[in-house]
Amino acid sequence: MQLRIPGPTPIPPEILQVMSRQMINHRGPQFTEMIQSMTATLKEMFQTKGDVLILTGSGTGGMEAAIVNTLSPGDKVLVVSNGFFGERFADIAEQFGAQVERLRFEWGYPADPPAVRQALSQDTGIKAVLVTHNETSTGVTNDLASISAVVREFDKLLLVDAISSLGAIDLPSDEWGCDVVVTASQKGWMAPPGLAMVSVSQRAWQANAEAKMPRYYWDFAKAKRFLEEKGQTPWTPAVSVFYALAAALEMFKREGLANVVARHIRVGSKAREGVKSLGLSLLPEDSHASNTVTAIKAPEGLEVKRLLGILREEQGTILAGGQQRLDGKIFRIGHLGYVNEEDIEQVMEALKVALPQAGFRSR
Ligand code: PMP
Numbered sequence: 001m002q003l004r005i006p007g008p009t010p011i012p013p014e015i016l017q018v019m020s021r022q023m024i025n026h027r028g029p030q031f032t033e034m035i036q037s038m039t040a041t042l043k044e045m046f047q048t049k050g051d052v053l054i055l056t057g058s059g060t061g062g063m064e065a066a067i068v069n070t071l072s073p074g075d076k077v078l079v080v081s082n083g084f085f086g087e088r089f090a091d092i093a094e095q096f097g098a099q100v101e102r103l104r105f106e107w108g109y110p111a112d113p114p115a116v117r118q119a120l121s122q123d124t125g126i127k128a129v130l131v132t133h134n135e136t137s138t139g140v141t142n143d144l145a146s147i148s149a150v151v152r153e154f155d156k157l158l159l160v161d162a163i164s165s166l167g168a169i170d171l172p173s174d175e176w177g178c179d180v181v182v183t184a185s186q187k188g189w190m191a192p193p194g195l196a197m198v199s200v201s202q203r204a205w206q207a208n209a210e211a212k213m214p215r216y217y218w219d220f221a222k223a224k225r226f227l228e229e230k231g232q233t234p235w236t237p238a239v240s241v242f243y244a245l246a247a248a249l250e251m252f253k254r255e256g257l258a259n260v261v262a263r264h265i266r267v268g269s270k271a272r273e274g275v276k277s278l279g280l281s282l283l284p285e286d287s288h289a290s291n292t293v294t295a296i297k298a299p300e301g302l303e304v305k306r307l308l309g310i311l312r313e314e315q316g317t318i319l320a321g322g323q324q325r326l327d328g329k330i331f332r333i334g335h336l337g338y339v340n341e342e343d344i345e346q347v348m349e350a351l352k353v354a355l356p357q358a359g360f361r362s363r
Contacts, residue, residue, distance in 0.1 A: 059161075067089075139289055275294060
């Protein structure tokens with residue numbers, strides 16, 4: 001079976017095994033040892049000297065946590081949005097009472113750093129910029145290096161949704177001056193869903209000291225205190241997922257972050273070349289196409305639902321459709337985490353058979 005959606009992603013057999021281990025006391029020494037070692041490795045992966053917190057919840061919980069821990073109701077935020085998940089970031093901020101300005105870009109296109117500069121120079125009241133690093137819904141990786149440089153020019157807080165990029169696409173959090181970076185265990189991390197990992201910079205802690213948005217479960221200060229004083233989490237953690245992520249992080253260390261990133265570059269480019277050689281076109285331009293998810297335009301005559309059904313039932317290959325306004329218009333191949341070039345070859349073989357059955361006539 002080839003599960004090639006952009007999360008949850010397949011899990012290596014050795015990681016599946018550790019999940020069947022008996023429970024431990026989450027207030028005992030074994031848990032402390034595990035969370036301390038995981039936190040140290042995660043800091044290397046986030047490329048940060050700041051804090052990294054492991055929260056039990058999905059990525060969206062991490063996004064909400066980033067917002068409620070750094071902002072107050074009425075704060076003005078600029079949300080750079082070029083897809084479904086950018087809109088989600090804006091929606092969450094709005095729900096908690098932020099004054100949200102949406103800087104929107106067409107779906108399938110990257111966010112434009114000069115446009116971010118213009119938006120910030122027009123409005124001095126903005127407190128924070130929220131941005132999606134890798135827009136999973138459209139297969140676009142935003143130029144976060146340039147966007148973060150602009151945000152630094154204006155000295156704003158920068159909250160980054162790196163849920164489908166971190167651990168697969170290079171993101172030097174400190175070097176780029178990102179204040180809160182959010183990722184989730186079921187994406188590039190070769191682990192099941194259940195944990196959100198967030199980095200918190202010094203500037204974010206300063207914002208946290210004044211932030212007044214309501215929060216209880218997602219409390220960064222409490223999580224930091226529990227981690228540092230006890231080697232624990234404030235609430236009962238998803239222990240089995242901790243086992244899995246701990247084992248995955250050991251695999252990451254063995255492979256090395258640079259090699260992990262290089263593997264995703266190879267796999268991403270193989271996916272793009274593969275679909276093009278089948279006569280299909282990508283939704284985004286090559287220059288900002290993502291190395292973790294490839295979005296492919298459905299050409300005239302191709303029924304996406306039928307294609308996904310045939311792939312699933314006859315080829316044992318699970319791909320993803322489009323979300324919201326892209327439903328029926330694109331399909332997506334996830335290639336992050338536990339993936340290599342051979343997996344992509346198998347997906348292409350499956351597509352070669354299934355595409356004509358789903359109405360595709362290559363020219
Ligand atoms: N942001 C991005 C960029 C994502 O890819 C996802 C998951 N597809 C999310 C946010 C939401 O994460 P979760 O489903 O883990 O809540």
